[in-house]
Amino acid sequence: MADEIADPSRRTFLIGMCGAAALAGLGPVLLADDAAAATGIQRKKNGQVVVTVAKVPALRKANGRVMLGxxxxxxxxxxxxxxxxxxxxxxxCTHQGVTVGADADGWLCPAHGSQFALDGELERGPALSNLATVRSRWNSRRGTLTVG
Ligand code: FES
Known part of the structure; x- marks a missing residue:
């Protein structure tokens, strides 16, 4: 499985979200292509992303987050x-599909202002439902989360 790791340098992530988070004073919100996160986040050829959580500083404590792109x-x-x-x-966003950005307490949609808690729970509409989850598998032996 680990033999299929592709070059993670493709910049398919959300630079704007990182900037917004920095402006909101969230501290480091790591992106998959950040040098600090690169060793802990690998994109496989099949499109899945494997995150070694111990190697990603933003995930070392509760309420940490990292954008995978x-x-x-x-x-x-x-x-x-x-x-x-x-x-x-x-x-x-579950309202009309615009990508939400990080804010101090969770996620904010720039289109119409829907707000979501850090875990994706809807706090304010016009969206009517929580952010969806993406399929992921935890491997406790390796300490990895495989997403997609
Ligand atoms: S698309 Fe997010 S609030 Fe409308």
Missing amino acids: NVKGTPVAIVRTGAKTYEALNLR
Whole structure:
């Protein structure tokens, strides 16, 4: 499986979201292509992304998050929701599909202002439902989360 790792240098992630998070004072919100995250995030040829959580500083504590960019055509972020629990979120707003950005407490849609908690739960519309999750598998032996 690890033999299929592709070059992670393709910049398919959301630079704007990183800038917005920085402006909001969130501290480092790592992206898949950041040098600091590159060793812990690998994109496979089949489009899946494998995250070695111990190697990604943003995921070392609860409520940490990291943007993965597009995973099989979907903008995705991983959120550490607990001691050893992670959620892979589809960052498309459930109202009309605009990609949400990071804000201080969660996610904000730039189109019409829907707000979501860090774990994707809807806090304010016009969206009517939570951010969707993306299929992910946790491998406790390796400490990896495979997304997509
Ligand atoms: S598309 Fe997000 S609030 Fe409308």
